[in-house]
Amino acid sequence: xxxxxxxxxxxxxxxxxxxxxxxxxxxxxxxxxxxxxxxxxxxxxxxxxxxxxxxxxxxxxxxxxxxxxxxxxxxxxxxxxxxxxxxxxxxxxxxxxxxxxxxxxxxxxxxxxxxxxxxxxxx
Amino acid sequence: xxxxxxxxxxxxxxxxxxxxxxxxxxxxxxxxxxxxxxxxxxxxxxxxxxxxxxxxxxxxxxxxxxxxxxxxxxxxxxxxxxxxxxxxxxxxxxxxxxxxxxxxxxxxxx
Numbered sequence: 304x305x306x307x308x309x310x311x312x313x314x315x316x317x318x319x320x321x322x323x324x325x326x327x328x329x330x331x332x333x334x335x336x337x338x339x340x341x342x343x344x345x346x347x348x349x350x351x352x353x354x355x356x357x358x359x360x361x362x363x364x365x366x367x368x369x370x371x372x373x374x375x376x377x378x379x380x381x382x383x384x385x386x387x388x389x390x391x392x393x394x395x396x397x398x399x400x401x402x403x404x405x406x407x408x409x410x411x412x413x414x415x416x417x418x419x420x421x422x423x424x425x426x
Numbered sequence: 427x428x429x430x431x432x433x434x435x436x437x438x439x440x441x442x443x444x445x446x447x448x449x450x451x452x453x454x455x456x457x458x459x460x461x462x463x464x465x466x467x468x469x470x471x472x473x474x475x476x477x478x479x480x481x482x483x484x485x486x487x488x489x490x491x492x493x494x495x496x497x498x499x500x501x502x503x504x505x506x507x508x509x510x511x512x513x514x515x516x517x518x519x520x521x522x523x524x525x526x527x528x529x530x531x532x533x534x535x536x
Contacts, residue, residue, distance in 0.1 A: 338525070340472075347429070348464070348472065348515050350525035362523050365427070398471060411519035412462045414483060416471040 305329035305415050307399045312420030319389050323420060325382040325399030333357070333377040336402035336409040339384050341395035342419075351397070352384065356407025367393075389424045396421050430455065430516055430528035437534040443504040446531045448516035449497055454526050456497035460519035463492060463501045466530075467512045475501070475514075503533070511535045 311323040323339070338353040352373040353362040361373050372385040382399055397420050400413035431449040438444040448455065448463075455461055462477035475490050476482040478499065482490070489504045499518075503510055516528040 340527075347530040348466075348517070348527040350517070350527060353525070364524060403474070403477065409523065410460045411517060411525035412460050412474075412477045413464070413472075413517075414474045416473070418471050 305401070307401065307415055307417035309397065309399045309417045309420040312397065312422045314423045314425065315389055316426050317390060317424055319424070320385070320387045321389065321422060323384040323386070323397055323399075323422070325384075325417060327380045327382065327399075327401070330401070330415075332375075332380040334405055334407055336404065336407055337375060337382045338400045338402065338409070338411075338413060339373065339382075340398045340400055340413065340416075341393075341422075342398070343392070343395040346395075349395075350411070353402070353409040353411070354382070355409055360409065362409055386422070389422075391424050394422060394424045427454075427520060427522065427524055427526045430518060430526055432514075432516060432528035432531045434529070435532045435534065437536055438506045439536045440506050440508065442506050443502060444506060444533065446501045446503075446514055446516075446533070448499040448501070448518075448528050450499075450518055450526070451497055453522070454497075454518040454520045455494065455499050457521055458519045461492075461494055461499045462517045463490070463499075464515045464517070465512050466515065472515065506535055508535050 401415040
């Protein structure tokens with residue numbers, strides 16, 4: 304069964320840092336691009352960042368560029384999101400997603416979603 | 427990058443068909459083959475319905491279908507059922523290698 308399991312969320316003060324992890328199973332992890340998508344309380348979905356299957360290319364939304372860093376360890380089938388300089392507006396459920404394209408390139412079609420991890424930025 | 431435009435809400439009776447539109451620009455919907463639709467029930471993670479270039483995943487009903495013309499994509503749900511009541515989101519890959527979502531549409535089954 305294809306599965307994504309996020310962890311690492313929690314309460315952090317403004318200006319603080321947090322690292323999210325996503326453990327993948329049930330598919331050839333290195334063959335697929337992965338993304339993080341977030342959803343603020345009561346709001347819609349917002350794409351945050353993507354990384355190619357090899358890890359050689361990374362992409363960011365303007366709202367997080369320079370503050371967040373996406374990475375992956377294909378030997379551990381794990382995706383990461385390092386979040387620095389956190390702001391109140393980063394408060395959201397963060398979903399790990401798998402791209403549908405098996406070539407490993409980022410195409411923005413998310414066929415598998417994790418259950419999400421909650422990040423709250425507040426003093 | 428501005429969000430794609432979706433109606434905030436739509437409604438229909440069981441058995442009817444509804445259509446949800448998703449309007450963008452030539453930099454996203456109009457210029458992309460990668461327009462996708464997702465369903466989200468309250469308190470749950472979004473679920474992939476289909477994209478305009480991939481097959482519908484197994485387990486997704488063929489009552490869900492889509493089309494695209496110019497800068498507007500559409501999701502049609504035929505034979506509405508109570509379990510279709512949910513939020514629906516479109517998304518598009520953009521010419522800047524980013525992804526933009528629509529604001530979401532709440533479907534109410536009357």
